[in-house]
Amino acid sequence: MGKAGLPVSPLAPARFPDLPVIAGIDFASAAAGVKYQGRADVTLIRIAPGSTLAGAFTRSSTRAACVLDNQAKLAQGGDAPEGAAILINSGNANAFTGARGQQSVDAVCAAVAGALELPQGRVFTSSTGVIGEPLPHDRIVGVVDDLARGLDAGGAAGAARAIMTTDTFPKGACAEAGGIRIAGIAKGSGMIAPDMATMLVYVFTDAAIPAALLQQALSAGMDGTFNAITVDSDTSTSDALILAATGRADAAPITDLDSPAGRDFVTALHGVMRDLAHQVVRDGEGATKFVEIAVTGAADDADAHRVAMAIANSPLVKTAIAGEDANWGRIVMAVGKSGAQADRDRLTIRFGDMVLARDGWRDPGYDEAAASAYMKNEDLRIGVDLGLGQGARTVWTCDLTHGYIDINADYRS
Amino acid sequence: MGKAGLPVSPLAPARFPDLPVIAGIDFASAAAGVKYQGRADVTLIRIAPGSTLAGAFTRSSTRAACVLDNQAKLAQGGDAPEGAAILINSGNANAFTGARGQQSVDAVCAAVAGALELPQGRVFTSSTGVIGEPLPHDRIVGVVDDLARGLDAGGAAGAARAIMTTDTFPKGACAEAGGIRIAGIAKGSGMIAPDMATMLVYVFTDAAIPAALLQQALSAGMDGTFNAITVDSDTSTSDALILAATGRADAAPITDLDSPAGRDFVTALHGVMRDLAHQVVRDGEGATKFVEIAVTGAADDADAHRVAMAIANSPLVKTAIAGEDANWGRIVMAVGKSGAQADRDRLTIRFGDMVLARDGWRDPGYDEAAASAYMKNEDLRIGVDLGLGQGARTVWTCDLTHGYIDINADYRS
Numbered sequence: 001m002g003k004a005g006l007p008v009s010p011l012a013p014a015r016f017p018d019l020p021v022i023a024g025i026d027f028a029s030a031a032a033g034v035k036y037q038g039r040a041d042v043t044l045i046r047i048a049p050g051s052t053l054a055g056a057f058t059r060s061s062t063r064a065a066c067v068l069d070n071q072a073k074l075a076q077g078g079d080a081p082e083g084a085a086i087l088i089n090s091g092n093a094n095a096f097t098g099a100r101g102q103q104s105v106d107a108v109c110a111a112v113a114g115a116l117e118l119p120q121g122r123v124f125t126s127s128t129g130v131i132g133e134p135l136p137h138d139r140i141v142g143v144v145d146d147l148a149r150g151l152d153a154g155g156a157a158g159a160a161r162a163i164m165t166t167d168t169f170p171k172g173a174c175a176e177a178g179g180i181r182i183a184g185i186a187k188g189s190g191m192i193a194p195d196m197a198t199m200l201v202y203v204f205t206d207a208a209i210p211a212a213l214l215q216q217a218l219s220a221g222m223d224g225t226f227n228a229i230t231v232d233s234d235t236s237t238s239d240a241l242i243l244a245a246t247g248r249a250d251a252a253p254i255t256d257l258d259s260p261a262g263r264d265f266v267t268a269l270h271g272v273m274r275d276l277a278h279q280v281v282r283d284g285e286g287a288t289k290f291v292e293i294a295v296t297g298a299a300d301d302a303d304a305h306r307v308a309m310a311i312a313n314s315p316l317v318k319t320a321i322a323g324e325d326a327n328w329g330r331i332v333m334a335v336g337k338s339g340a341q342a343d344r345d346r347l348t349i350r351f352g353d354m355v356l357a358r359d360g361w362r363d364p365g366y367d368e369a370a371a372s373a374y375m376k377n378e379d380l381r382i383g384v385d386l387g388l389g390q391g392a393r394t395v396w397t398c399d400l401t402h403g404y405i406d407i408n409a410d411y412r413s
Numbered sequence: 414m415g416k417a418g419l420p421v422s423p424l425a426p427a428r429f430p431d432l433p434v435i436a437g438i439d440f441a442s443a444a445a446g447v448k449y450q451g452r453a454d455v456t457l458i459r460i461a462p463g464s465t466l467a468g469a470f471t472r473s474s475t476r477a478a479c480v481l482d483n484q485a486k487l488a489q490g491g492d493a494p495e496g497a498a499i500l501i502n503s504g505n506a507n508a509f510t511g512a513r514g515q516q517s518v519d520a521v522c523a524a525v526a527g528a529l530e531l532p533q534g535r536v537f538t539s540s541t542g543v544i545g546e547p548l549p550h551d552r553i554v555g556v557v558d559d560l561a562r563g564l565d566a567g568g569a570a571g572a573a574r575a576i577m578t579t580d581t582f583p584k585g586a587c588a589e590a591g592g593i594r595i596a597g598i599a600k601g602s603g604m605i606a607p608d609m610a611t612m613l614v615y616v617f618t619d620a621a622i623p624a625a626l627l628q629q630a631l632s633a634g635m636d637g638t639f640n641a642i643t644v645d646s647d648t649s650t651s652d653a654l655i656l657a658a659t660g661r662a663d664a665a666p667i668t669d670l671d672s673p674a675g676r677d678f679v680t681a682l683h684g685v686m687r688d689l690a691h692q693v694v695r696d697g698e699g700a701t702k703f704v705e706i707a708v709t710g711a712a713d714d715a716d717a718h719r720v721a722m723a724i725a726n727s728p729l730v731k732t733a734i735a736g737e738d739a740n741w742g743r744i745v746m747a748v749g750k751s752g753a754q755a756d757r758d759r760l761t762i763r764f765g766d767m768v769l770a771r772d773g774w775r776d777p778g779y780d781e782a783a784a785s786a787y788m789k790n791e792d793l794r795i796g797v798d799l800g801l802g803q804g805a806r807t808v809w810t811c812d813l814t815h816g817y818i819d820i821n822a823d824y825r826s
Contacts, residue, residue, distance in 0.1 A: 133775075361545075
């Protein structure tokens, strides 16, 4: 069972990966009773002196206090000569909490800065949970000293569990490239928003890399990973990704992303990001199918993204997938409503390797029985070629089931 | 029970209204077995010589053949000196059917033109049902002579039933203004698309009014009525509204929409359109709540529309309403993701007359018990003031329930 008492997603990986220790990164988790009882709900991550930092955050105009605080601090630069820390709580989002929200952030950051002897400007926070309730920050401050004493390089798996809310499994991924290690943890049941379903991601590497290049490597990976997933089209007030590089690897510093070592690092980093993003979709609330939607032949990449997201967010497409119904007419509908340039008579639609529709009409070789059989798979691939240009984009989503309604129609009370 | 065997929506009006006869308009319905068996599925509407016509259609880029045909014919002008006709079938959308789609439209229009002695360019068609299947137009052509013989000025209620697909109740509305009568029928379970849930609307009046003014009166009403409703954010390939004015009323012709008679007519027309639009939402698939979302204080009307639709289409807002959960945090989330200009600290949120949040924070007088009690109502009103400018827009939607999943996860097969 997941933390919220939900059965583990049928799409969950077989097991949590063996994350490598990243030299210079330590984790600790504790139970502060922010909202949940009897489970760890606060995590502290210490990042060694000399590390560099990068981040990516929600574009919501109603961003939570901690997100605004993180953004302001990273805007001062990504270097951490004296080290840095991240403190994460689940159970309360500290969002839409007015001026009190920032006061809570300041109180938590001051406590962590004191305990770890860090400048307060290098202490970052994330909060995930209910919106609009004041954060009981005293409970968090009360466990900071315990957390500081418990810091451990092997604590990543415990941290991945402590940050869960409606997640049904902890999420981790790792990679190695040219002697450099990368390890990340995430929580989230989609882009799906607020209350208890924010997406939080923390990725660490022992690479030595300047902060500006680290941010560039991170930003270049967002469109193909976390910005290419959706569970229900709702965007959290609190989504955050923080990436830290400790420079402790036995490998030369990366000074150019286009060098062989730079390219290997970027590829490995984006692989970890994609893996975590897919795990978030695989834990989409109520999900029973993992769906890749690959759009090609669009006028440009932006149009391809528009079409892919229109399909991925369509309740009618998602319910058809839930019902294992090869209802490609709903794909046609979603293309039509997307706002992207499209020509009905150039459209090709594939499920897996099967061509269902071509040139604005059902393919002559269309086989309803084969299409229906394909829909029984747990992992599905929908291909749409618009026949217009070179624009392409792939996104990932899940189906829309009774489980989603169960989880969201009433869990706040 | 509705036509598809679904229980009638709890939000349905008590009864179908007594629609007045509109002089010059006759209706007939028949069972052609296009897809359904044992029920009327084809409707013919005859519009008298000398009438004027106007229309509004889906903006989908994968529009059905009949929609493209109607648009081409209306582009030639809205006068019908020799009369006009509309033929509607349910059970098959004739959408994404390539060149064959237009051939089917032509075959049906030729049969109707022959039976009623009309120019083919004044015969309009609508098809609603499964996408991508060839329309068995011979079955429709086979009942055209029977339909022509059965035309009857009192047949509107029968027509409203014959055009139903997943609808659970027939939809009609009427008004009178200065001796002019207006009557309309509609089908649809939302903007919800394709297969069997297209929205079709037919409105008739005995007003004498030039085609250009009729189109202007219609277009002016769309933003506040049919473009202000949503069930699930999906847009049909086939949505169509046709308005005909027969000029048979005992009232002076309307030559100026800004005259007292013109204003009365426009107000009455928009009232009928709004009534029908609301009935479509009240029959939203699986709906148990009718929700008005009124956004004020936006930077402009376009931003107000963006915020209102972001709330109305949010699966998390809609499931919270289904669960009667006063989860106003999800409203904050939807405002944040809308893309409209918003300032967290100026936001006010009301449920009915209750202020829940003000100035970026829960209202000091917030009463959880009262908010929860309000959510038990069948008709709800959510008010959002952005505190920025004069932009305002009101839209209507329904909740997202298990019924929606039941209806859409598998009804094609």
